[in-house]
Amino acid sequence: MNKLVSFLIIVMFLFSFIPVNVTLVSAQTSNVCCLKNLNGEYCSYTSADNCDLTFDTENKLPLKQSSFACSQVSVCNEPICCVNAEGTCSEKVSRAQCIGQGGTPTSSNSCSAASQCQTGACIINGQCSFPMTQKECELAEEEENAETTFDSSITSLEQCIEKNSLQEGCCVVQDSTCRRTTASECSQISGDFRGGTLCSNPDLAGVCPGIKKETTKQCFNEDVYLVDSKGNKENVAGVNYDGFIHDSESDKIGKVGNCDFSFGTVCGEDNSGQKACIDINCKVGDTFVANGFVQYSFEEGSSTPERIAITNDDLGEREIRYNGESWCMTNTGVDPNPPGTTHYIYSCQLGKVEVSPLGTFRNTICESQIKERVIDGNNVEYENAVRVDNKWDQCSKCGDGKWKKCGRNECLKLGGSLDTEKSQCVYNTGGINECWPKYPPGIDFIGDLTGIPNSKHTFENTCGICGKGSNSCDRTECSYLGDCGNFKEGLSVTEGVLVGAPIGAITAVGAYHFGPGYIKEALSLGFYKAPIAAGAKVSLEKTGTFVAKEAIEWFLPQYLLGKVLGEQGGNKVYQKEGNYYMTGKDTEGNDVVYTAEKQ
Amino acid sequence: MKKRAQVSVFILLGIIVIAVIGAVAYFYGDQIQNFTRPGTLDASRLEPLKSFVTLCMEESVNEDLINLKKNSGYFNKISSTVIYSGYEINAIVDKSSDVPNKMNSKTGIENEISANVKDVVMNDCDLSDFEIVKGEIKVETDIKDSSVVVKMDYPLVVSKGETSLTVNDFNVIIEDDFGKIYDAVNDIVNAEVNGGFDINEYFLENKDVTVTRTDADNGIIYRIVTDNEEDGFVFGVKNE
Numbered sequence: 124m125n126k127l128v129s130f131l132i133i134v135m136f137l138f139s140f141i142p143v144n145v146t147l148v149s150a151q152t153s154n155v156c157c158l159k160n161l162n163g164e165y166c167s168y169t170s171a172d173n174c175d176l177t178f179d180t181e182n183k184l185p186l187k188q189s190s191f192a193c194s195q196v197s198v199c200n201e202p203i204c205c206v207n208a209e210g211t212c213s214e215k216v217s218r219a220q221c222i223g224q225g226g227t228p229t230s231s232n233s234c235s236a237a238s239q240c241q242t243g244a245c246i247i248n249g250q251c252s253f254p255m256t257q258k259e260c261e262l263a264e265e266e267e268n269a270e271t272t273f274d275s276s277i278t279s280l281e282q283c284i285e286k287n288s289l290q291e292g293c294c295v296v297q298d299s300t301c302r303r304t305t306a307s308e309c310s311q312i313s314g315d316f317r318g319g320t321l322c323s324n325p326d327l328a329g330v331c332p333g334i335k336k337e338t339t340k341q342c343f344n345e346d347v348y349l350v351d352s353k354g355n356k357e358n359v360a361g362v363n364y365d366g367f368i369h370d371s372e373s374d375k376i377g378k379v380g381n382c383d384f385s386f387g388t389v390c391g392e393d394n395s396g397q398k399a400c401i402d403i404n405c406k407v408g409d410t411f412v413a414n415g416f417v418q419y420s421f422e423e424g425s426s427t428p429e430r431i432a433i434t435n436d437d438l439g440e441r442e443i444r445y446n447g448e449s450w451c452m453t454n455t456g457v458d459p460n461p462p463g464t465t466h467y468i469y470s471c472q473l474g475k476v477e478v479s480p481l482g483t484f485r486n487t488i489c490e491s492q493i494k495e496r497v498i499d500g501n502n503v504e505y506e507n508a509v510r511v512d513n514k515w516d517q518c519s520k521c522g523d524g525k526w527k528k529c530g531r532n533e534c535l536k537l538g539g540s541l542d543t544e545k546s547q548c549v550y551n552t553g554g555i556n557e558c559w560p561k562y563p564p565g566i567d568f569i570g571d572l573t574g575i576p577n578s579k580h581t582f583e584n585t586c587g588i589c590g591k592g593s594n595s596c597d598r599t600e601c602s603y604l605g606d607c608g609n610f611k612e613g614l615s616v617t618e619g620v621l622v623g624a625p626i627g628a629i630t631a632v633g634a635y636h637f638g639p640g641y642i643k644e645a646l647s648l649g650f651y652k653a654p655i656a657a658g659a660k661v662s663l664e665k666t667g668t669f670v671a672k673e674a675i676e677w678f679l680p681q682y683l684l685g686k687v688l689g690e691q692g693g694n695k696v697y698q699k700e701g702n703y704y705m706t707g708k709d710t711e712g713n714d715v716v717y718t719a720e721k722q
Numbered sequence: 723m724k725k726r727a728q729v730s731v732f733i734l735l736g737i738i739v740i741a742v743i744g745a746v747a748y749f750y751g752d753q754i755q756n757f758t759r760p761g762t763l764d765a766s767r768l769e770p771l772k773s774f775v776t777l778c779m780e781e782s783v784n785e786d787l788i789n790l791k792k793n794s795g796y797f798n799k800i801s802s803t804v805i806y807s808g809y810e811i812n813a814i815v816d817k818s819s820d821v822p823n824k825m826n827s828k829t830g831i832e833n834e835i836s837a838n839v840k841d842v843v844m845n846d847c848d849l850s851d852f853e854i855v856k857g858e859i860k861v862e863t864d865i866k867d868s869s870v871v872v873k874m875d876y877p878l879v880v881s882k883g884e885t886s887l888t889v890n891d892f893n894v895i896i897e898d899d900f901g902k903i904y905d906a907v908n909d910i911v912n913a914e915v916n917g918g919f920d921i922n923e924y925f926l927e928n929k930d931v932t933v934t935r936t937d938a939d940n941g942i943i944y945r946i947v948t949d950n951e952e953d954g955f956v957f958g959v960k961n962e
Contacts, residue, residue, distance in 0.1 A: 163826065163834060164800040200820045202915075208829035211908055215915040217821040224830035234912065 156193040158184060158219040165220035166199035168192055183222045198222075204234035210259030212240035243275035244283035251283035286310045291368055292318040293327060293355075301331035303355040303368075321358075323351040324366035336364060340380070340398040342390035347380030347398050386499045387446050389473065403446040405471035409433045413475070437469065437476050439506075444471040445498055449508040451489035452478075459549075459563050459603045460485065466562075468508045481510050484565035488513045490545075513562050514538055518548035521558035534558035549603060559603035659707050659717065661696050663689035669696045671705045671717035684716065768880060768889045771852050775876070778847035779894045782839045783863075783872055787898055794957035795826040795907070797834065804941035804958035811943055813960035814907075815914045822915045828865055828904055836861040839872055855879040857890070867901040868950070899948040903955045906931040906946050914959050 157174035160167045167173075174188045184198055193199040198218040205213045205221035205228055212234040213221070221228045229237040242254035248269045255263070257273045264271040277283045287307050294309035294316055295301050301322040309316040320327065323336035335352035340360055342348070349357040360380025362369050375381040382388040382400035391401040402409075410430040418429045435442070439450045449470035455461055466481040466489040481487045491508035498505070517537040522529030531550045535541045537558065538548030551557040659671030666688050684706075685699025694707040696719060705719040789797050794812035802816035802824055814825040826834075840861045849856075857877030864871045877890040906928060913919035921933055934945045941961045947954030 162798040162800060163796055163830070164824070166821065167801045169801075194820060202821045202823070205827075207827040209827070211828065211905075212912070213823055213825060213827065213908065214912040215821060216823040216825075220821075220824075220827075224827040224833075226827060226829070233916075 156189040156191060156196050156199060158187050158189075158196075158198065159223050165223055166193040166196070166217050178223050184219060201232070203232055204229045204237045204240060206237070206239045206256070206258060210256050210262050212237065212256060241275055243273055244277035244280070244287075246272040246274065246283070246287050249287065249289070251277075251280060251287055253277060253280040253283050285316070288318075290318050291370070292316055293320045293322040293324070293331065295327070295330045299330060299332060301327065301334060301355070302353065319368050321351070321366055321368060322353065322355045323357065326366065336366075342398055345382045345384045345389045346375070347382065347390045347400060349380075384446075391473075401474065403471075403474045405433055405438060405444045405446075405448075405474060405476050407433055407435050407438060407442050409474065411475040431476075433476055439469065444476075445496075445503065445505060446471055446473060448506050449491070450506045451491045451508045453489075459559075459561070462565065464565070468510060470508070479510075485513050485515075485562055486564070487511065488547075488562045513560070513564060514547040515560035515562065515564040518558040518560045521548070522556075529556050529558050561603075563603055659694065659705065661689070661691045661694050661705060661719075663691065663696060665689075666696075666721075668722045669703055669705055669719040670722055671707060672720050673718050674715045675704075675718055768887055771849075771854070771878065771880065772889055772892065774849070774852075775843060775847060775874075775878070775892050776894055778843050779839050779872055779874060779892060780896065782842040783835060783870060783894060783896050786835050786838050787870065787896065787900055790831060790900070791903075791951075791953060791955045794955070795831055795904070797838075800824065802958075802960050804938040804943060804960050806936070806938040806943050806958070811938065811956060811958040813941060813958035815911055815957075815959040817915075817941075817960060817962040823911060825908065825911045828901075828908075831904075832863040832865055835863040835865075835870070835872065839863070839874065843874065843876065849878075852878075852880065853882075855881070865901045865904065867905075868897065868899050870896045870898050870900055872896075897950075899951045900955075902930055902948060903946045903951060906933065907944075907955060907957060910944055910946075911957075 153170060154168055155171045155174065156166065156168050157171075159165050159175045159178045160169055160173045161175050162173075163175075171188060176187050179187065186196075186198075189196045196219075201218060202215035203218050203221060205216040205226040207213060207221075208225035212229075213226070214234050215232070216226075218228050220226075227239075229239060231237050234240040239258060240256055242256055243260075244251050244253040245255040245260035245263055246252075247260075247263055247267055248271075252260075252263070255273070257275070260271050260273040263269075274283070274286075277286065285306050287310075289305045289307065291303060291305055292309070293301050294304040294312065294314035296312060296314040303322055304312075304314070304316075306316050306318060315330075317324075317327065321336070322331050323334045327334075333352070334355070337349040337357060338352045339350050340347050341350045341356070343356055347360045349360055351357055358364070358369050359375045359378050361378030362374060362380075369375075380390075380400065382390050384403075387402055387404040388400040389403050390398060391403075393399040393401055410432045412428045413431045419426045438444045439452060441450075444450065447470070449468050452467045452469050453460060453464050454467070455464040457464070464485065465483060466485060466487070468479045468481065468489050470477045470479070481489055487510050489508050490511050491506050493504050493506045495502050496505040497503075514537070518534065521534045521537055529550075532541060534548050534550040535543060535546040538546030538561065540546045543550075547561050549559045549561045551559060660668060661670075662668040669688075671694075684697035684704045685702075686697065688696040688698050688703075690696070694705055697704040697706075703719040703721055705717045707715060707717065786797070793799065794814045796812055799810060800812050800814075802813040802819065803810040804813045805811075814823070816822050816824055840859055843861075844859060855878070857879070860875040862873045864873075872894045874892040874894075875890055876892060877888050879886055879888045906924075909924065909928075910919050910933065919935075921935055924933060930948060932947050934947075936943050936945075938958060942959040943956065944959065945954050945956050
């Protein structure tokens with residue numbers, strides 16, 4: 124019995140655990156393996172409510188949660204090497220995390236075996252970055268919008284810098300050939316690079332035999348450099364020799380070979396034929412060899428290049444023109460340009476005065492601007508000339524607009540600027556209000572063999588419009604309009620007075636006596652009044668008869684003459700404050716207002 | 723005479739009135755015009771709105787960066803932790819797991835920051851003071867070595883009268899060495915999951931970051947700082 128009781132107690136004790144276990148099991152079954160939970164953690168065994176089901180929108184993973192433990196889920200339990208979206212590699216990551224974060228799982232579980240994870244140097248715009256994967260390098264190229272090179276053979280940043288550096292030095296190759304190169308160039312020819320060292324350095328005498336220092340001078344860029352016996356560039360002339368390269372700006376400053384283009388000096392041959400910093404500005408009295416000009420000496424029987432001396436005229440009445448400066452010149456120097464005038468752009472180019480003609484007929488002309496510029500620490504006037512189209516044909520359009528009258532602003536504007544200095548049209552202030560080209564166009568009177576003129580200006584479209592607007596064409600206008608030939612001025616002022624005055628007097632007398640009334644009025648300075656119209660008598664039945672007496676000046680509306688008393692035969696009679704007025708026609712048929720009298 | 727004097731007074735008064743009106747028009751003309759002119763908008767009026775939204779973004783990103791550094795690249799606690807002085811530190815290397823590398827990828831973090839900025843701007847950034855119509859929001863985050871760049875495309879249309887203006891580009895650049903630190907963490911994690919990390923060798927190769935390491939109850943704690951980031955990034959490595 125006791126045994127039975129004991130057995131039952133044990134059985135009950137054991138069964139008492141059953142509900143607890145059932146509870147545990149049910150709790151466990153509600154947990155799942157979330158491939159990503161709401162905390163952003165991958166492969167965590169937690170409540171299904173905590174699973175983030177919104178990730179992996181492209182459904183690259185086979186599932187987003189599993190009722191099995193994460194250690195049973197392959198995308199969670201197999202460590203892989205992941206190439207992250209940004210190109211870096213992560214070791215032993217779950218496939219779920221790798222894909223969930225936009226990465227690419229590699230086939231190997233170790234990144235050291237994955238080719239995508241091999242690091243090397245990424246050279247971005249000549250700058251070394253190490254270590255980087257090829258993908259990182261490609262992404263850098265996209266991001267920086269720069270040219271990149273990936274070099275997987277590089278094992279350190281120093282090696283990358285050395286291989287790709289622009290540092291100069293002596294490159295010693297196996298056959299004891301030594302030449303000055305960059306580290307990068309030396310690396311390409313598998314040389315032994317001695318950074319910062321000149322090939323003539325006595326320390327290299329063993330590997331670079333027979334190289335003598337500073338034997339000649341040569342131009343490199345704008346500076347004068349000394350060159351060793353093998354033609355290797357050394358230091359700028361004037362730098363003390365110590366066997367090493369001194370090429371920084373601070374090393375070169377103030378040295379005799381340190382030319383400065385912006386200050387007007389550059390490496391070239393001086394008068395003795397030696398390389399030196401030569402002045403490239405153009406100054407009065409300087410000479411230069413003009414290309415294509417030679418002087419033949421009959422005595423010596425040979426030609427020598429002709430040296431041309433710069434004059435004040437060449438420089439446009441200046442003592443100096445700076446290198447690169449340009450200015451306008453004409454072969455006549457007269458305004459308005461007479462026939463045969465050609466515009467030129469003169470410029471100072473490396474100490475020479477260069478001349479560029481702008482063609483015949485002045486189809487294009489020269490315009491220049493002067494600006495202040497700092498050269499060698501001084502404020503100087505610097506001129507810049509350009510070729511522009513001649514807008515001669517625009518000027519004659521002045522007055523074609525709505526107002527039919529050529530105004531100053533319209534004229535200047537047609538010439539390109541309201542500034543009289545800049546406009547290509549000249550506004551004639553002589554009272555005739557005309558707009559003329561500042562640079563008269565040339566006319567091709569001869570034409571080519573086909574008879575077609577080479578100039579777009581013809582006699583008709585230039586000279587033919589002389590006098591437009593005023594109907595008078597004088598010498599000035601004629602000259603401004605173009606190559607219109609010799610202008611026949613006509614009579615002088617005195618001649619004009621002597622001839623014109625009698626003619627004018629006779630005409631005036633004739634006009635007074637035989638001309639219409641308004642001429643009489645004009646000639647009598649207003650004292651003449653038109654005669655009263657014949658039959659200017661108006662009879663109004665009730666108010667009486669009115670007779671026109673004297674014409675009065677009247678330009679206001681008729682209703683201001685007062686109250687209308689009546690009308691007869693087109694003549695109206697008005698009354699205002701005891702005065703009478705009558706409208707009608709005078710002897711010439713013009714509208715006239717008369718005073719009237721009541722009879 | 724009397725009549726004349728009166729006229730002079732009125733003339734004087736008239737001149738004074740005209741002078742006063744002229745002076746007011748001269749000095750306050752613009753203000754009067756603005757007051758009387760029907761409503762118009764110019765870009766300068768959107769500046770307060772732009773500043774306000776940008777400030778919301780900055781606050782969100784700064785808070786995120788603090789959380790990320792504190793929680794080892796996550797925003798909250800994760801299941802793997804190591805205990806140090808009673809504190810639980812996220813273990814982004816769990817050597818007891820088949821897949822020990824738990825580190826959040828940089829792209830993953832960028833996406834999280836973008837999502838948070840989007841959430842903050844849409845829900846927490848109170849734009850009720852502005853009469854606007856909101857468009858679709860897109861946020862992109864780029865973690866660079868020493869800065870975090872957040873670009874947001876969020877068309878906000880402000881209307882007044884018959885005119886309306888749209889402001890949609892909001893950019894924030896936070897100076898922070900998070901990217902530089904992240905790269906160091908990635909190196910350490912990759913080394914730890916493959917056996918161990920040589921702190922001395924790393925120090926010699928990477929002078930930009932300072933790595934310190936200490937033992938915890940069930941693993942190791944790493945802390946990475948830079949000259950500009952004194953608090954730095956903390957993470958744990960949990961033992962097997």
